[in-house]
């Protein structure tokens with residue numbers, strides 16, 4: 490038998506491969522489990538939001554599960570449950586509604602063949618001419634498990650986006666133009682992007698109004714379509730931003746009080762996304778780096794003085810690299826381009842004519858001397874174990890380390 494993957498499966502695998510390439514996870518199995526749980530939840534959220542639309546077309550997306558059938562039931566409720574399980578598949582060739590499924594759900598008859606076991610191969614000897622089996626992923630009701638990530642949302646098995654409202658073509662076009670290119674949306678697949686856009690609520694605020702108050706609980710995340718806002722921490726102005734920017738993510742990500750007060754400095758048109766949809770859809774994609782680096786940055790002694798906001802911005806700018814034992818990471822005399830934080834592993838620092846002068850391990854850092862003093866690299870750094878580092882480019886180093894720079898200067902190993 491020639492086994493060929495459907496286009497849909499190939500696209501899904503390609504997406505997955507890209508994610509692995511970008512994250513370079515040390516624990517591939519945990520990463521994969523988290524990733525597919527998240528995909529599953531996104532897909533279900535997308536379907537749940539559209540359930541009424543399908544119900545109107547007599548398509549049952551969420552049949553009662555086998556689990557509910559195995560519980561003792563009255564004869565009446567049993568027959569009700571059974572009839573809802575015997576739904577008509579939207580994937581049957583002649584089903585007039587099958588074309589409502591887009592991206593990963595619609596299949597032409599040829600593709601469908603690839604998804605189907607042949608009649609002979611069906612586990613329970615399916616009868617000829619009976620409804621073809623559904624693709625593995627169809628049961629939108631199936632359970633997903635909780636991921637192990639610190640910032641990962643709780644389990645949202647019962648979650649349905651509360652604020653889902655299909656936008657008009659005109660609104661979609663406008664949103665696509667004004668905020669569709671924002672970094673938040675770039676990382677989303679088309680289903681998730683559409684779900685997020687349809688969950689956005691339009692909010693107009695007057696010049697001078699307080700949109701967020703420091704210390705309050707987080708409810709919404711905001712994207713600015715028109716207007717400008719100022720940010721205050723403890724009554725000191727720390728920032729301002731305008732169209733295309735976004736704010737209000739910190740309290741939703743970390744379940745912490747609002748870190749700043751946000752005040753409109755002109756009449757503003759904002760798009761608000763509720764906390765759950767934010768956590769469910771955006772957190773794992775657009776803010777993935779923050780999730781990935783949160784533990785590392787929190788535990789690095791040199792970064793102790795950074796606020797949650799500083800750490801979040803720093804995480805956005807980091808990249809991951811893995812070095813094998815014996816690999817040179819920095820060569821003495823080269824020009825300095827990056828600063829390195831060791832997530833795990835071990836490195837030797839050596840100098841021409843002096844040999845090994847220092848040994849560094851988990852949660853240490855290196856590569857700061859050249860960047861702080863605008864000098865060539867002062868030593869060679871070589872991995873002695875498999876070593877995973879987070880790297881920060883020169884411009885990020887100058888912009889994003891804030892008060893940690895003073896600590897780096899104080900600890901400069903070449904000062905003595």
Ligand SMILES: Nc1ncnc2c1ncn2[C@@H]1O[C@@H]2COP(=O)(O)O[C@H]2[C@H]1O
Pocket residue numbers: 701707720722727728735736737738739740741746747748749750751798
């Ligand atoms: N310097 C800053 N410190 C904290 N929050 C800031 C700062 N600049 C902008 N903000 C934004 O202000 C928002 C206030 O609410 P959050 O804490 O949810 O998320 C915060 C950030 O998105």
Ligand SMILES: Nc1ncnc2c1ncn2[C@@H]1O[C@@H]2COP(=O)(O)O[C@H]2[C@H]1O
Pocket residue numbers: 819825838846847854855856857858859860865866867868869870902903
């Ligand atoms: N005693 C040391 N002398 C020079 N560099 C050191 C020493 N100990 C650790 N290092 C690190 O090795 C790095 C080599 O590149 P940089 O000079 O940019 O920054 C250097 C420091 O981070």
